[in-house]
Amino acid sequence: MILHTILQFVLAFFIGSIPFGIIVCEFLKLKTPTSYGSGNIGASNVARQNLAAGALTLLLDASKGGLALLLLAPTDAVLLSVILGHCYSPVLNFNGGKGVATAVGALLVSHTSPAIILMTLWGITFMHKRTPALSSIICSLMMLVYALLIPSYCLAAASALIIIRHKSNIYAYQQS
Numbered sequence: 542m543i544l545h546t547i548l549q550f551v552l553a554f555f556i557g558s559i560p561f562g563i564i565v566c567e568f569l570k571l572k573t574p575t576s577y578g579s580g581n582i583g584a585s586n587v588a589r590q591n592l593a594a595g596a597l598t599l600l601l602d603a604s605k606g607g608l609a610l611l612l613l614a615p616t617d618a619v620l621l622s623v624i625l626g627h628c629y630s631p632v633l634n635f636n637g638g639k640g641v642a643t644a645v646g647a648l649l650v651s652h653t654s655p656a657i658i659l660m661t662l663w664g665i666t667f668m669h670k671r672t673p674a675l676s677s678i679i680c681s682l683m684m685l686v687y688a689l690l691i692p693s694y695c696l697a698a699a700s701a702l703i704i705i706r707h708k709s710n711i712y713a714y715q716q717s
Contacts, residue, residue, distance in 0.1 A: 549613045550622045556609040557626020557643055560633055561601035562587045565594050575633075579709070583638035585673040599642050602627065606646030617695035620647040624699050628706055639706040641677045644684075644699060652696075655687050674710035677703065 562574045562582035571590055578586045584602060588595020609623040610616070624644050630637040648656035659680045666676040681703040688696035 546618070549616075549619055553609040553613055553619045553622035554626035555631075556605050556612075557623035557628075558630035558632055558637070559605055560630055560637065561605070562598045562638065563633075565598050565601065566590070569594050581638055582633070584642055602638070602642035603646030603649075606643035606648075607650045608646070610647050610650040615651045617651065617693045617699070620644070620651055621695040621699045621702075623647055624702060628702060639674075639677065640699070640703045641681075644703060648684075652687075655684070659684060674707055678707050678710065681707075 560582050562584065565571075566573055566587060569591065571587075571594055574580070574582050574586045574590070578589045580586070584595045584599035586595075587598045605627070606620075606623050610619050613619050624640040624647065626637075627643040628637045628640045629635045645656060645660065648659065662683060663676045663680045666679050667673060670676065681700050685697055685700035685704070688694075688700055
């Protein structure tokens with residue numbers, strides 16, 4: 542049983558480590574997302590260069606999050622692992638994205654109603670502030686509250702990881 546759980550965790554990590562932002566940009570012959578903007582491989586940074594490429598990156602990153610849970614197990618441990626893979630991809634020397642889109646896809650499979658509420662909150666916050674990172678941080682804080690209420694330590698860890706991955710954005714907000 543423990544070996545099965547470890548195997549799920551490892552497989553989810555490697556599914557998460559697929560850097561779709563880079564793949565999409567290479568396929569479309571765009572600049573690699575690590576060379577402009579925030580240097581992040583995620584949809585928000587890719588969209589700075591090309592909105593369609595950003596949307597495709599968002600879809601693919603969310604799909605890998607959902608697919609990992611559908612293929613392996615709809616557990617919070619698998620959810621955490623696929624997000625860790627996205628954030629610390631061995632393909633990118635253990636660097637990566639911030640985990641938001643991957644978390645959304647995974648949450649839609651394992652916590653559907655809260656995921657829809659968080660996506661709605663993200664949209665409302667984005668419409669008001671026009672800042673994807675701020676919207677993501679607020680939703681991650683709400684996800685953390687939810688994780689502590691149910692309780693799920695893996696979901697809480699995933700929430701905290703996403704917030705930590707946004708530390709450069711948090712510092713930027715403090716400076717403005």
